[in-house]
Amino acid sequence: MKFDAILIEPRRAAMVAAGHWRNKTADDYFDAALAAGPGDLALSSLSVATGERRDLTWAELDLLADRVAVGLRKLGVGRGDVVTCQLPNSWQFVVTYLGCSRLGAVFNPVMHIFREHELSFMLRHGESKVFVVPKLFRGFDHEAMAEGMRPDLPDLRHIIVAGGAGPNGFDTALLNPAFDAERATITRDSRLGPDDVCQLIYTSGTTGEPKGVMHTANTMYSNLAPFAERLGLSGRDVVLMFSPMAHQTGFMYGLLLPLMLRARFIVMDNWDKAQAARVIETDRVSFTMASTPFLMDLSTAVEEGGTDPSSLRVFLCAGTAIPGPVVERAQRILGAKVISAWGMTENGAVTLVLPTDPDERSVNSDGVPLPGIELQIRGKDGQPLPAGEEGELYVRGCSNFGGYLKRPHLNNVDDDGWFDTGDIARMDAAGYIRICGRSKDIIIRGAENIPVIEVESILFKHPAVQAVAIVGYPDERLGERACAFVVPKPGQALTFAAMQDFLRSHHLAIQYWPERLEIRETLPATASGKIQKFALRKMLRDEAGL
Missing domain, CATH: 3.40.50.12780 (ANL, N-terminal domain)
Known part of the structure; x- marks a missing residue:
């Protein structure tokens, strides 16, 4: 995969000279933590549904990361290849990332709420070679979904299933103890440099499709170092992360930050x-x-x-x-x-x-x-x-x-x-x-960006919909929720349940569904026909007495 991270080189010299880019990677920080205390407790991984807990030392993480790197290499993954990971917060997520980093692969975390609609674009656009999913999470069969998408993903070679059986099971494909004999072949030469793209993470935008954000070790750690300094964080701290590590919040501050600090970290999957x-x-x-x-x-x-x-x-x-x-x-x-x-x-x-x-x-x-x-x-x-x-x-x-x-x-x-x-x-x-x-045009619901244009484009396909506009309205707990204003076609009707069924049929993540439906004969618009969403927002605020 060729990465067009054109915003790195123009500022590299200035950032290094100013001391912001320290030319250290996650591998460098992990090596330092391992050398300082290989037997120290590093990671605790908690499963809310089962109550299971797994504690791992830095040495144990090191072993598992090497196994993953060897396993990925056996699957044909090399330097610059993209590995997509849909696992919830877990030790498997962490060692998958660490293995990718050692192999020089680019890590692409994706939210566990995503379904075919979002994922098919992301995996195809990112040319992902390996897709790592849970077998079941929150009652949903991710393996069946992934296998169903395979025909439309020409670059995808392997689907690896955490909790799955057979050769594609996570333990078999990536954690085989037989791989230990090849640990020495995972050398520093395969690692990515501090200015190489190491993370590809998708964010919702106004273009109607997600955008693939490219980050390097320097761009991310130049944020984490002053962040930790401002908050007085150190290796004596214990970091808890329950925000999804497929979000930048969970990834940077629940995984990369404790690596840098040599701090113990705890992750919860739900x-x-x-x-x-x-x-x-x-x-x-x-x-x-x-x-x-x-x-x-x-x-x-x-x-x-x-x-x-x-x-x-x-x-x-x-x-x-x-x-x-x-x-x-x-x-x-x-x-x-x-x-x-x-x-x-x-x-x-x-x-x-x-x-x-x-x-x-x-x-x-x-x-x-x-x-x-x-x-x-x-x-x-x-x-x-x-x-x-x-x-x-x-x-x-x-x-x-x-x-x-x-x-x-x-x-x-x-x-x-x-x-x-x-x-x-x-x-x-x-x-x-x-x-x-x-x-x-984005609504933020509980820190989750809702791609408004994308949802509107789906609802426009409904045979009963003539016009639709989705806007946010205040919510005390989540900050915002989404409301769909719909003008039905003459003689047609749309119920809230019918709207939900339609979005479900298009495999849209449930967190993106509007939580309110307002039926109108017309929508406020400019002389050119552009819907005035500010007027709709005001309408909702006035109704709420805000």
């Missing part, structure tokens, strides 16, 4: 607030990161269950604004510092509130940029705006991505290196920003 509260108590968790609904749930679990959360120093919230009462309640029940942040798949966490800031900062702002990152708020004329005025948010700096795979025309980076985030924000005199809205 969200269970009571179990999370117990793990924080028993394992003395000190840091976690998730969206606002998780913070609300965890506070409730501790209050109801009486567990001890005193080890938790920092709960970093990103994805949606944090209501003041939520922060106050969390501070009172958990005792942890609640830190608000803002970022994107394309550049990781960009802004964070300082731990020394008053709690109100996490309610009223999304923080100040990390070192190595610059922000601009621009007006419609493209010129920077003064403090306090809302405008388009631009980002420039060390952690910006390498570009969108095979779509350089969508990179949204100008000649001076400024990336157009598509968000509307304002900045105060002290440099703190507040995200005010989005110029791009």
